Amino acid sequence: MRFVEATTDRVVAELAIRDDLKTIGGRLHGGTIMALADTVAATATFLNLPQGASTTTLESKTNFFAGASEGTVRAASTPLHRGRTTMVWETRVTDASGRLLALVIQTQMVLLPRPGLSAPGTSATASP
Template sequence: MSDTLPENDLRAQLLSAVPFAAHLGIAFQEAGPERVEGTLPWSPELCTAGGVLHGGALMALADTVGAVCAYLNLPEGEATSTIESKTNFLRAVRSGTARAVARPLHVGGSFIVVQTEVYDDQGRLAGQTTQTQAVLAPRSK
């Protein structure tokens, strides 16, 4: 995928590469190697008891946005896969839209470490995810 595409085209291509994220309603507002931002609207279908956005939905948002950040930092032709992810939940998301912002902490030849912060619609920190992504060389056929 080229990072020279117009911004809207790049975001659309990234989302189409992750159909699960599109199914959940995740959208990208920004996508670049230094910062990726995505959102997930609250909906009753994504909630647990009491109208709270399910932690798994928030983790899917953080994992998707973080993985895209890692992907945009890969050398040409290489792929990535999450090998470790840790999330701390700090507050419930009960309405509005959750927003995730991912930034690389380390970009290396074998691993990329990304930190993703998830905010509620009032801008309060709702969670933080740190994930390690493996840098995968192309497989020979």
């Protein structure tokens, strides 16, 4: 996966279709499409979080419209709602010709820092 655009209003990534990402029938696996969309929407949420907050996927719904067996797919996430506790993103997954493969609507929970707990990747220090 390669990010090609990342702003607070839109995140886009591309993924080259490989054999290990295909179903036995030779099509890109739906789970791969869902994971790509989840990663892109989570990244978009992260770019909109307040300092010290993190995120996790709360809900995700995917509608599949077409399959792809070769080339590159592109996932583009744009916001439908950016609130204090949740954000909702629409991710359109297309093939190289722009044909819509899947539409994903995803809700991300905003995990605000809790007093006394350290954020991931940091350490809490006690006051004297």
